[in-house]
Amino acid sequence: MLGTRFSSKLFLFLSKPFKRQGHPSSFTRKQNNMRSFSLVQKTGEVSNKTVVFHLEGALLRSTSLFPYFMLVAFEAGGLLRCLLLFLSYPLVWLVGEDQLGLRVMVFLCFFGIKKSTFRIGSSVLPKFFLEDVGWEGFAAVMSCGRKVAVSNLPRIMVEGFLKDYLGVDAVVARDVKSLSGYFSGLMDQNKENEILLGEFKRGDAVIGIVSHNKHVGQNFFPHCKEVYSVSEAEKSNWQVLPREKYPKPLIFHDGRLAFKPTPASCLAMVMWIPFGIFVCVIRITLGILLPFNTSAPILAFSGTRITLSIPQNSLNQNQEKPKSHMLYVCNHRTLVDPLHIAHALNKPVCAVTYSLSRFNELITPIRTARLTRDREKDRETMEKLLRVSNLVVCPEGTTCREPYLLRFSPLFAELTDDIVPVALDVKASMFYGTTASGHKCLDPVFHYMNPNPSYFIKILEHLPKSETCAGGKTRIEVANNVQNKIANALGFLCTSLTRKDKYMILAGNEGICH
Template identity: 55%
Template sequence: MDLKVFSKSLLFFYRYLLTRLRSAHATQVKLYKYPYEDKLSGRVLICDVEGGLLRSSSTFPYFMLVALEGGGFLRGLLLLLLYPLVCLVSHEVGLRLMVMVAFCGLRKDGFRVGRAVLPKFFLEDVGLEGFRVFSRGGKRVCVSSMPRVMVEGFLKDYMEVEVVLGRELKDFGGYYTGLMEKGNKTWEGIASKELFGGEGEMNASVTGFGGRYLNSFHHPLFSHCKEVYLVSEAEKRRWHPLPRSAYPKPLIFHDGRIAFRPTPASTLCMFLWIPLGIPVAISRLLIFLSLPHALSIPMVAILGLHFRVTSSSSHHREPQGQLYVCNHRTLVDPIYISGALKRHVTATTYSLSRISELLSPIKTIRLTRNREVDRVTMESLLKEGDLVVCPEGTTCREPYLLRFSPLFTELSREVVPVALNVHFNMFHGTTASGFKGLDPLYFLMNPFSCYNVVFMEKVATGSVDGKECSSREVANYVQEKMGKVLGFECTALTRRDKYLMLAGNEGISYKEAKGS
């Protein structure tokens, strides 16, 4: 080798080594070691979301959720077909490709997937071990390679993060273009004092936490850290999921149709199932509509719709009709109660699509949200036969009970509480912001589902344990008893709270508002 070339190579290596030593002096990187609580207390903690908080570093499921819930099945299928290409190209190119497919053409003002859908899946992917480190920091700053609109709702609303720094999306005419801004304009426009406090003690009071996956700690923000703690992918695979009881803020409401984590394999199974699931759903519906309960229940059980009935006492037909009070899980709650009783009942509802009303095998009556009008309507229905009411007024997917309206206590001297729970594995049969007319199809398209129906002891509506009480106290008592049977937590949240969070409205249509 030429001596001149060798000397230049040696000089280049010396300069590179000197640069690395200076960098190591400024920021100390530690592997496979977690900071102690006393070291993090009161410090600013910079956490890489994908590397230090979530168990899986793959962002594909979250982009698939944006594609499916924000754009539809065709957009999701396109993203799935492009997944092999995403794996072949570099991480940055693959990320931009997923952003393009998932976001291009979505309306910016109407994008609610980040707050209504994604938090549930993010919370289920949080690692308990990573969260223990994350929760010890004083002020927490989170950085992510995903667009900020995807992670901000999860981090600020549920993880109590003060500052969220993610990629920014370009938009044109109120629609996302599918392109990301160069660099990270979110954090570049924020002064260091606002992020870390005083300049003089910056490095001493800032600690980084991330993963070794794709060198996530090389985000420019980590240069302000005195120490950076890293965790390997092998160690993250041993992390445990964060239990629901440890959530900083409980997840009560969420929206969207997808009930599973859409990894590439599970998403492929969904698309393979849909051509078969539609005729299966139609067959199940025809059985419900055309056959009596004695035949329809066992036949739909063969097709994957199971249900289990538990009764603490016999519930015979009353002369004036029996009032059944149940919690609300899906639109088919009254149908399963009718099947368990083996006789037709009448169901009342606040908002039901015309399609669902026409397809219902039992009689359904719409309420007006005018208390006096609705009370008279339900009293007349109760004189004709058995009546099912859902005092929550809307469905809740998680193990919580919303506030019970006390109107049912004014309809009958005693009521039969019915505790309901349902499990399914592919699609949610309810929606807050989507087209409600498809609710029956999505529910019946699940490969398997199981309804648990528990008939509880009758409750007098004028007193509690022999003591005279108000209608509100009786409603709270029924809610509490039902919560204990189901293992659900009782809340004071209402339909209005749900729709304000998930759909940006109060859940009342123009006709309902006019009628009230």
């Protein structure tokens, strides 16, 4: 009786997206008209249970593993490996992605990749996994207590996402073998049965959630008290997990691809890249050779979009002090932020940066200066630049792709009381123009290779003297105030995270360039 009562309650909790699978024969209960979930009412009934779920079958909305391997091939192996995997897709599709096709993709993506530097699983893939998670499956899994994930993907691809973002207690997946510090492209023997049996020996009441057509479910569902299967038709109706429901905010992620590389989108990318390189050369060349008022319209004609918002009184905000120069304080989205601000203002500016490659220093059409992270030296450098020109500074010290602002360094607040906050946002349709672990000299190249690189620039009101150090505020208060103004203008959230935090998460170093 108790078992029957628990089965009925759990089925009501999982309701529409899941169908109960009995043992040894399966059956489907009659669907009811209840809403899919009532988390508040049902959490207490399963919060002390253990759930063993299949990642691809019970959590992700997509049915194909190819996009995740394509991300590994492109980010870890480069364009040629990406092209090789793309050309092999017909074979993978023909033999199926579960067995032979999976081994083909693993070999093509991992063979010869250095193991010690592989961070794709923690820096790139979590973003795409989160965007693929179904709200219905997520609610069912997260309502349980102990969570054990089973995946067909190699452990190094999924473990970071499952443990860091979902709080999974154990991950059952195969490892990719390595030889002399490099991946061999071969996976070890399947030990799922042994690992799962160890979980079942814990004595907990175990719930299983699997996809009805995935063989992995056969390894553990006979040992579960209750098993629920998800059909592809049901998954097609799942909703995308809202960003505000992420267990952990997605603030940092790396990689160049800004889209999920399905076979169709990969074909579009391969066809675009030759033309994109040509367009990129034209855009960068025009920005160097032509004056701002001439290059801006031509760049717009090539597909570059700049949306500008300026306060009505900003054009006359410096009339009282015609010989002074303005300090433009902006959040940091890409390496070319100062260049776009110069285009928007239609007047020359100079910029300071922590890490700019020699190549980018040569091609930039505005004056730049390197910062050293020595407070006194950096202050002296910025004061000199501000005496001869308008100055653009990015107090975050590094770029952030998501709708968050990192902590603002307060050094700029000591330079002048002529401060103008600038809110920036950028949209990338194909490539990200930033990187934490890649070649920074290619950042402008990837940005301008987008079909329609778009910038949103909002010049905010000149900071009142009462809100500056000259008005009695401390430099930290000024920095926090400017950060809040920019965040409010963009609808972003402020954080206390720093450049060092970003690079430790994404690249495993402090982001110091020599």
